[in-house]
Amino acid sequence: MKQYCKYHPTRPAHWHCDKCNTARCPECVEARDMGGHHQGEKLHMCPNCNLPVQWLGVENIIDPFWKRLPRFFLYPFCIRPLLLMLGLSAVAALLQGPGIIGLLALLAVWGVAFKYAYAILKSTAGGNLTVPELDAQTLYENFAPVAKQVCIYMAIFFMVGIMFTKLGMAGGIVFIILATVFLPAMIILLVTTESLVQAINPMLFFRLAVRIGWGYLLMVFFCSILGGAPALLSRHAIQYLPPMLHVFLFTLVKIYYTFISYHLMGYVILQYHQDIGYRVDFDDFMDEGTQADQAMPAANDPANHLLNRVNQLIKDGNHEGAIAEIESETGGQKIVDPLLSAHYYTLLKITGAKDKIGNHGLNHLDMLVRENKNAQAVDVYLHCLTSDPEFTPNAGALLKVAGLLSATGRNKEAMTASAKSLRKLDQIRR
Ligand SMILES: [Zn+2]
Ligand SMILES: [Zn+2]
Incomplete structure (x- = not known):
């Protein structure tokens, strides 16, 4: 059964602390660079126990690919890939023809389509299940990976020719079947090693397929269905349409299936990354549910990190611990983060820390007045007054609170506040 983060019940947990028996998401652990020989690798610690x-x-973290097949089909239905698919198919349809222009258009369309498909594969394999941007980098910068893929296809084509002449019909067909089976392994090798030589090395792609096991065969099965679908569709349906529309739809369907199969291959790399020795940093994991902006700012930003840590301690019911954490992290300095200030104030209030509340109350009240949080400002003022009758905020805050009190009909308190603020102003003048 899947475990979810104790502090974020909707997020799958990535780690478990055996000491305090809690499952944790990336936001709820501390990541430390291991340094030395393991530079760049991270050691993840439980902040409660200070243990790995x-x-x-x-x-x-992720479902096996066979459990999420419908989502692969939906993947290209996002604005970016959809725009690209429609645009490329339109270019292919408008510029089609037997001449040089038609050929160049075809090359350009498929060059860009494979470039984007490769970006899909790469980002999926790295743990990002959202669609890549439509920018220079994904569309037309550095065509080397596309060229290497073309080399793989050409190598297979070349070998098929040799096999047919050397082994005859039966041998040729067997070779085509083998090539179809191992093609995804070659592409996976190309992505993970970025080396063409390794990708077409039979020893390596055979070993990779064996390591993934029966999941590999299942993927090949889906990929070959995906590859065959456009041809089938073309033969039985869209060929009866006018030529331009035929080319448009055929290209559209073919690019659509290309994107799905590349997404699928990327996902297989992600799912089996440990078996095939591909490093994935799951701290950066992103799927349709994780928005880019909320992906991982928390762990990198110390303010967010502290806030998150305090939230955990509060959820654990460890109020004293939360207070101690805030005090040690801020080192007695004024708290500048409004949310943290509010947490600290509430914590002091519920633990009945009368000696500290007056001091922090001054700072917190200033912040509330600055943010025009009037009702809260009045509450804080009145509460601090009950724990310390001599509580005297800064002049500006006091005047504002006095005004707020009289506006809400609490004249007696308003009078006291006004008198205090006059006295305070008097002191300042002297
Ligand atoms: Zn722990
Ligand atoms: Zn969490």
């Missing part, structure tokens, strides 16, 4: 946490494995 156990990785729950990829299966706790």
Whole structure:
């Protein structure tokens, strides 16, 4: 059964702390660079116990690919890939023809389509299940990976020719079947090693397929259905349409299936990354549910990190611990983050820390007045007054509170506040 983060119940947990028996998401652990030989690798610690946490494995974070097949089909239905698919198909349809222009258009259309498909594969494999941007980098910068893929296809084509002449019809067909089966392994190798030589090395792609196991065969099965679908569709349906529309629809469907199969291959890399030795940093994991802006700012930003840590302690019911954490992290300095200030104030209030509340109350009240949080400002003022009758905020805040009190009909308190503020102003003048 999948484990979810104790503090973020909708997020799958990535780690488990055996000491305090809690499952945690990336936001709820501390990541430390291991340094030395392991530069760049991270050690994840439980902030409660200050001990390394156990990785729950990829299966706790993502579903196996066969459980999410419908979502692969929906993947290209996002604005960016959709625009690209329609645009490329329109270019192919408008510029089609037997001449040089038609040929160049075809090359350009498929060059860009494969470039984007490769970006899909790469980002999926790296743990980002959202669609890549439509920018220079994904569309037309650095065509080397596309060229390498074309080399793979050409190498296969070349070998098929040799096999047919050397082994005859039967041998040729067997070779085509083998090539179809191992093509995804070659592309996966190309992505993970970025080397064409390794990608077409039979020893390597055979070993890769064996390591993935029966999941590999299942993927090949889906990929070959996806590859065959456009041809089938073309033969039985869209060929009866006018030529331009035929080319448009055929290209559209073919690019659509290309994107899906590349997304699928990327996902297989992600799912089996440990078996095939591909490093994935799951701290950056992103799927349709994780928005880019909320992906991982928390862990990098110290203010957010502290806030998150305090939230955990509060959820654990450890109020004293939360207070201690805030005090040690801020080192007695004034708290500038409004949310943290509010947390600290509430914590002091519920733990009945009368000695500290007056002091922090001054700072917190100033902040509330600055943000025009009037009702809260009045509450804080009145509460601080009950724990310390001599509580005297800064002049500006006091005047504002006096005004707020009289506006809400609490004249007695308003009078006291006004008198205090006059006295305070008097002191300042002297
Ligand atoms: Zn722990
Ligand atoms: Zn969490």
